[in-house]
Amino acid sequence: MSETQNSIFASYEKDSKFYDEIFDEKGNVKKVYQTLFDLYSGHSSQDFAKLNEKAKASFFNQGITFQVYNDKEAKEKIFPFDLFPRIIGQKEWDVIERGVLQRSKALNHFIWDIYHDKKIIKQGIVPLDLISSSENYLHQMIGIDPPGGIYNHVSGTDLIKHSDGKYYVLEDNIRCPSGVSYVVCNRTALKRALFGVFNHYNAHSVTDYAQNLLEMMESVKPRGVDEPNCVVITPGVYNSAYYEHSYLAKAMGVELVEGRDLFVENDFVYMQTIRGPQRVDVIYRRVDDQFLDPLEFKPESMLGVPGLFSAYKNGNVCLVNAPGTGVADDKAVYTYMPQIIKYYLGEEPILNNVQTYHCSRPDDMKFVLENIDKLVIKPVDEAGGYGISIGNTLTKDEIQKVKKTIMASPRKYIAQPIMSLSVHATYIEESESFESRHVDLRTYCLLGANKDFVLKGGLTRVALKKGNLIVNSSQGGGSKDTWVLKS
Amino acid sequence: MLARVANNLFWMGRYIERAEHLARYLNVNYFSSLDAPNEKSQSRELVLHSLLFMANGPVPKDYELTEQNVFFDIGLNKDVPYSIINCVKYARENANGARDLISTELYESLNKFYHFVLNYDADFFVKKGLYDFSTQVAESTAVLRGKIRGTLLHDEVYAIIMLGVNIERATQVVRIIQSKYYDALKSQGSYGDKFSKSYEWVTLLKCIESYDMMRRYYKKTPTSISTLEFLILNRDCPRSVMNSLVQVNNHINLISRDKHPEHNSAAFLIGKTHAEYCYKTVDKIEEDVELFIEEIQDTLIEIAKKIENEYFKY
Numbered sequence: 001m002s003e004t005q006n007s008i009f010a011s012y013e014k015d016s017k018f019y020d021e022i023f024d025e026k027g028n029v030k031k032v033y034q035t036l037f038d039l040y041s042g043h044s045s046q047d048f049a050k051l052n053e054k055a056k057a058s059f060f061n062q063g064i065t066f067q068v069y070n071d072k073e074a075k076e077k078i079f080p081f082d083l084f085p086r087i088i089g090q091k092e093w094d095v096i097e098r099g100v101l102q103r104s105k106a107l108n109h110f111i112w113d114i115y116h117d118k119k120i121i122k123q124g125i126v127p128l129d130l131i132s133s134s135e136n137y138l139h140q141m142i143g144i145d146p147p148g149g150i151y152n153h154v155s156g157t158d159l160i161k162h163s164d165g166k167y168y169v170l171e172d173n174i175r176c177p178s179g180v181s182y183v184v185c186n187r188t189a190l191k192r193a194l195f196g197v198f199n200h201y202n203a204h205s206v207t208d209y210a211q212n213l214l215e216m217m218e219s220v221k222p223r224g225v226d227e228p229n230c231v232v233i234t235p236g237v238y239n240s241a242y243y244e245h246s247y248l249a250k251a252m253g254v255e256l257v258e259g260r261d262l263f264v265e266n267d268f269v270y271m272q273t274i275r276g277p278q279r280v281d282v283i284y285r286r287v288d289d290q291f292l293d294p295l296e297f298k299p300e301s302m303l304g305v306p307g308l309f310s311a312y313k314n315g316n317v318c319l320v321n322a323p324g325t326g327v328a329d330d331k332a333v334y335t336y337m338p339q340i341i342k343y344y345l346g347e348e349p350i351l352n353n354v355q356t357y358h359c360s361r362p363d364d365m366k367f368v369l370e371n372i373d374k375l376v377i378k379p380v381d382e383a384g385g386y387g388i389s390i391g392n393t394l395t396k397d398e399i400q401k402v403k404k405t406i407m408a409s410p411r412k413y414i415a416q417p418i419m420s421l422s423v424h425a426t427y428i429e430e431s432e433s434f435e436s437r438h439v440d441l442r443t444y445c446l447l448g449a450n451k452d453f454v455l456k457g458g459l460t461r462v463a464l465k466k467g468n469l470i471v472n473s474s475q476g477g478g479s480k481d482t483w484v485l486k487s
Numbered sequence: 488m489l490a491r492v493a494n495n496l497f498w499m500g501r502y503i504e505r506a507e508h509l510a511r512y513l514n515v516n517y518f519s520s521l522d523a524p525n526e527k528s529q530s531r532e533l534v535l536h537s538l539l540f541m542a543n544g545p546v547p548k549d550y551e552l553t554e555q556n557v558f559f560d561i562g563l564n565k566d567v568p569y570s571i572i573n574c575v576k577y578a579r580e581n582a583n584g585a586r587d588l589i590s591t592e593l594y595e596s597l598n599k600f601y602h603f604v605l606n607y608d609a610d611f612f613v614k615k616g617l618y619d620f621s622t623q624v625a626e627s628t629a630v631l632r633g634k635i636r637g638t639l640l641h642d643e644v645y646a647i648i649m650l651g652v653n654i655e656r657a658t659q660v661v662r663i664i665q666s667k668y669y670d671a672l673k674s675q676g677s678y679g680d681k682f683s684k685s686y687e688w689v690t691l692l693k694c695i696e697s698y699d700m701m702r703r704y705y706k707k708t709p710t711s712i713s714t715l716e717f718l719i720l721n722r723d724c725p726r727s728v729m730n731s732l733v734q735v736n737n738h739i740n741l742i743s744r745d746k747h748p749e750h751n752s753a754a755f756l757i758g759k760t761h762a763e764y765c766y767k768t769v770d771k772i773e774e775d776v777e778l779f780i781e782e783i784q785d786t787l788i789e790i791a792k793k794i795e796n797e798y799f800k801y
Contacts, residue, residue, distance in 0.1 A: 062595050063583075063595070237580070249587035250588075255488075260801060261491050273488055274643065274799075
């Protein structure tokens with residue numbers, strides 16, 4: 001190592017318990033990162049401090065921010081962006097891409113089945129209570145055939161790399177997976193901040209996502225429509241993901257609507273324009289199921305459109321994603337993914353599942369209660385990293401509390417071995433140097449009628465707190481630009 | 488375009504324009520009063536009263552008319568609806584609602600402007616920062632105008648923003664004329680100043696950034712009559728009421744596309760007002776300036792209401 005490398009990487013601790021994305025076991029830089037490493041060596045720690053400030057200012061000025069609510073007021077924060085990109089080679093990516101698409105397709109079959117014949121339950125592959133006890137199973141969806149037969153048009157599968165160097169799927173998000181706008185922004189910011197770095201690598205572009213999203217939406221247009229009018233619906237400017245909603249609408253060149261812009265007449269959906277009503281055919285909805293239509297779901301919802309579900313049921317509008325997909329991104333369904341893939345596609349799963357214990361099963365429950373210190377306990381239906389207990393960080397009292405909560409509602413909890421998320425070099429402001437931090441990877445997959453697409457890239461999320469395994473932005477996580485190489 | 492979003496764009500334009508006029512009036516009126524040739528024009532009370540009147544209409548009797556109070560309220564007070572900080576905040580909120588339709592460049596400039604105003608030190612502002620703050624606000628609005636003109640498609644989105652900008656411009660210019668008209672009335676008397684040759688007309692022109700061009704056009708010291716003619720009826724003065732009406736007329740035609748608009752429509756009222764102004768003379772206006780001001784203010788409110796009813800209903 002040269003001296004410059006020493007100064008920037010002086011605080012980088014190598015820990016053999018985790019898979020290191022940058023360094024091999026002997027402490028040498030991996031081949032794919034070598035060029036990047038050499039280039040970075042030309043910069044001093046002051047250079048990086050400056051670049052870091054610039055990148056932050058660029059995000060802030062563009063208003064690429066999210067709101068954090070504390071006791072008194074909403075604060076505008078940028079999603080921390082890291083200057084060291086993650087690089088994924090072509091072969092490695094190929095497996096991820098095929099695996100993600102396989103899961104997405106299998107889940108689509110699964111959702112169709114559980115809202116129609118329920119064969120998979122009748123044949124005893126998955127238990128009935130997986131669905132009957134799920135809050136996200138919508139009886140309103142039973143028997144409905146969505147345009148193109150597609151339910152989970154947009155999926156975000158989260159992957160990690162364990163200490164064995166293999167990818168594992170943590171979860172499949174098929175309600176409203178977010179974050180894709182950051183993938184594009186991170187790329188732009190990195191290209192600007194680190195002038196002359198990107199062109200040394202032959203990485204896939206990520207800007208084609210919006211085009212593919214629009215093509216996918218057009219592919220699931222209702223019957224009898226030639227040129228569908230596609231829109232994005234948002235809960236509004238105060239939603240934490242509003243930037244993303246406006247970005248997607250702008251990038252696709254379609255209208256960004258709110259519930260109050262739309263109305264339903266004779267089971268057709270219209271939006272109010274300056275020239276009167278205009279029909280809407282495909283809606284990429286970033287509003288949760290329960291808020292979509294006050295006539296059908298939560299009656300007090302102000303975000304939705306009265307009559308929207310009826311228009312959907314009659315096939316006059318397509319909702320992306322379909323209502324009721326939440327039943328399949330339940331963490332309990334996750335544990336049956338290998339069986340689900342085999343049942344519908346007749347294939348072996350390409351990506352690994354993490355070993356999961358269901359607290360609803362007596363044997364598993366017993367094991368969980370005896371081994372809490374070695375497990376991660378997760379509620380099956382929470383998002384955003386909330387409600388998670390990591391066994392080896394708990395005190396004795398806390399363990400007792402967790403045990404009580406599990407015993408009170410076993411169906412609500414699953415447990416998994418503590419997975420060792422791989423580590424990556426991450427710029428840390430306090431030390432003005434690169435340190436090792438845990439990362440995961442969110443992928444984005446689109447499924448349409450005769451159309452599928454996996455974004456070549458993704459959101460590498462990084463836990464900025466030392467030793468922390470939770471990467472969600474609401475819990476202090478940041479993100480990295482992710483390069484998928486062409487060769 | 489969505490009706491709701493059109494409403495957002497219209498008000499974004501209005502608030503940007505309003506912030507600019509407030510800042511310029513604060514700046515020019517205050518500083519030019521410092522060395523005014525006449526005692527009454529120099530009077531702090533007259534100036535502070537004038538500033539507050541322009542920002543918010545008649546001044547409440549119990550208002551404590553100190554420099555720091557007036558500056559803070561007009562500049563950075565988040566609790567009064569007319570402050571510059573609230574104008575910029577509302578402009579940005581409206582831009583947020585239309586973010587997918589405007590350019591990244593325009594949004595970024597407005598966002599930077601917002602954070603500049605939001606983070607401006609209030610204590611520094613009321614004690615020392617008046618010139619710095621108001622100058623920077625005026626500059627930022629000029630940048631925004633450039634971004635609106637130079638980075639947006641000149642289609643309906645642009646037309647709606649420009650409708651807002653020009654209706655607000657006419658409204659603010661009339662408001663400034665009204666304020667300075669009262670100042671000119673009040674400052675009469677000392678040193679034999681006559682109303683028609685009052686120093687306040689120079690200040691008025693400077694408040695609307697039209698002094699130099701007025702001199703060029705008339706080649707004479709401004710009087711009440713030449714000033715009013717220039718600011719109300721001169722088609723080529725970019726800040727005149729006439730110029731705003733020409734633009735409002737052009738932009739409503741882009742949106743309505745109706746060659747023979749209905750009698751109670753916005754396009755009809757705008758066309759009619761525009762036509763009336765084509766044949767107005769300053770003598771008529773000077774006969775009763777207050778009546779003129781009242782009439783044009785009512786008309787502008789009526790135009791905005793009609794636009795809202797016809798295009799922004801959702």
